[in-house]
Amino acid sequence: MPYVVTQSCCSDAACVLACPVNAIHPAPGEPGFAEAEMLYVDPVTCVDCGACATACPVDALQPHTKLTDQQLPFVEINAGYYRDHPHADRTPLALVPKHRASRTEGLRVAVVGAGPAGMYAADELLKLPGVEVDVFDRLPTPHGLARYGVAPDHPKTKQVIELFSQIEREPGFRYRLNVEAGTDVSVDELRSSYHAVIYAVGAATDRRLGVPGEDLPGSVSATVLVAWYNGHPDADDNDYPLASERAVVVGNGNVALDVARILTSDPDRLATTDISDRALLALRDSSIREVVLLGRRGPADAAFTLPELIGLSNLDDIDVAVEGEVAVTSAKTQILAELAARTPAPGRRRIVLRFHAAPVRMLGDDQVEGIEVVRTEVVDGRAVPTGETEQIEAGLVLRAIGYRARPVSGLPFDEDRALVPNDGGRVEPGLYVGGWIKRGATGFLGTNKSCSKETVDRLLDDLDAGLLTAPTSVVPPFEYELDHRGWLAIDRAERALGEVAGRPRVKLTDRPALREAAVPAVRRNAGRARVRAGR
CATH class of the missing domain: 3.30.70.20 (Alpha-Beta Plaits)
Structure with missing residues (x-):
């Protein structure tokens, strides 16, 4: 082959x-x-x-x-x-022929969100002659989950950022970073300044368990922990209880595997990655020796992907165990069965995959001390509690049962599905969505490419139909707005720090440090710039 x-x-x-x-x-x-x-x-x-x-x-x-x-x-x-x-x-x-709009010269589009969905949308637009795209993001740095969601020990997956770097250099592309749509600039302001606006803001929060004690200290969203060890500015000051020997992760998707792997990895190995320095220091002092992953249903229904399971099973410094018998019905369950048959190696940190276990409540009064779970059985595809319960001692419990989008100021929102209602990305002529805010938190980084193409096709259909309105105003620059030069200055600074430390980069994790690194490119024209408090 x-x-x-x-x-x-x-x-x-x-x-x-x-x-x-x-x-x-x-x-x-x-x-x-x-x-x-x-x-x-x-x-x-x-x-x-x-x-x-x-x-x-x-x-x-x-x-x-x-x-x-x-x-x-x-x-x-x-x-x-x-x-x-x-x-x-x-x-x-x-x-297959590509969509060809009848007229694109002078078309100006705002893309809100500089993550994969936003970058792929910009790429589709910039393939057409004469199009200008401004990409907004509330953070001083672009690339969204490609920078802040991919695990630091998955450097190949992060290579998609090099593709985004090529898009950034396209004629007609402009960054407007450190500008928050909905707070600094409204939907109406954007719509009056561009022919069209595409919101690709992703899913910034997580789904909740809905069990007693979920808000106790030590009961934490895996989404926030991922942001912390990836150096997200919003999570820079976070602290987590790592003094106990066991942590529990509710959920068994790829994010659950990521956090379990990071919590049990050798800090010296993580020190060669772009993990946050603050997180690395905390993990060096961590007492966690075992992470238990809970899945409501059986091994055949595990949410993690086969490639991620293969990667986990090949770790040579972490024991991966599967509790209970596994019926072999697929390539995934074949690997799980092999893991279940392994003999544990003394002294290693462990990741334990436990199935047919659903959370009932968190244990503890002022701090999480464990979690109570109920055994389940699968009936008609649903996990049904059997009534048999068990308590698992743990000082840290992470929920990793999926991302959830937040409402976007000025846009309709479907609370049940956690997305903006749309028709193939079209909210209405001139207003569009892409990525997780469009389709829900499903798919992978690259799924956003076809998703964004569909959205851009809807936009071009509306352009051909004469449904887009010409801009009547211009969004002025903001005091601490960063353009492409600002991002490149940050990128150079991080890579230079990384070169000294023998790492791909050392991330700057707070806004003052990021602004300082970008200084020659920061817009500070007080006569033209809007000033935002707290930036």
Whole structure:
């Protein structure tokens, strides 16, 4: 088999377009693409040209001759997909014509959110002649979850940032960072200053458990912990109870695996990554030796992806255990069964995967001391409590049961689905959404590429139909607004600090330090700038 997609796949489908023989699936527009854990190379069709590897932003495609022992399972995973999903009759995606609007010269679009969804939307727009895109973000730094959500020990996944760096250099692109839409500038102001506005603000909070004691100190959102160890300015001052030997994570998706892995990793290994210095110092002093992950349903229903499970099972310094018997019904359960049969290695930190366990309440009065769980059984696809309960001692309990978007000032919001109601990204002509605020917190980094293309297509349809209104005003600069030069100055400063420390970068984690690093590029024209309190 010439080329293989490995666990670093981000599913952005750039490889699909690059492949001259239609050997990579599922592709955008095919059933299952939005839910796919990864993409797969057909071993029969692939001609070993390497075009896919060149196009991949995260270095996920490798020739079979260069696979490590840990990556060898992906040979069978790629091949097995095509036994179950033949694609012999599929026309190559690269031949599908792109949307062509009748007139784009002078089109001005504001994109709110500089994460993957916003950057992919900007990329789609800038492929058209004469388009100008201003990308707003409330933070002084761009790239959203690619910077602040990807685990620091997953550097290949972070390579998608290099793709965003290419987009930033496109003619017509401009950053307006450290500007918060809805607070510093309203929806109405943006709409009067641009032909169209795309909100791609993501899902900034998490779903709650709804159990007694959830708000006790020591009961924490995994979303916030991820932000903390990734150096997010909003989480820079956070502290977490790491003095107990056990932590519990409610949930077993990829985020749950990430936080369990970071909490049990050797700090010396994390010291070679871009993890927050503050988090690294705290983890060096941590007493946590075991992290237990709770899943409401059984092993076959585990929310983590197969690639992430393979990566976890290959760790050589952490014991990964699965409690109970595992019925082998898939590649995922096969690996779980093998983990369940492993003999623990004395002295290692442990990650324990426990299934059929649902939270009942947090234990403790002034501080979390543990969690009570109830055993469940799956009935008609639902986890039903059996009444059999157990108490697990822990000083830290993390909920990791999914992200949730917040309402956006000036936009309609569906509280039940936690998204802005839309038709393929269109809220109304001139106002659009992309990413998690559009479709809910589903998919992977690269899923935003096809999602953003759909949104931009709706925008261009409205442009062709004459439904977009020409700008009548201009949003003025703000006192501490940063443009691309400001971000590049921050980037250089972080990389320089990293070079001294032998790390890819040392992140600046508070706003004053970020502003200081960007100083020559900070806009301080008091005569033209709006002043914002507290920035």
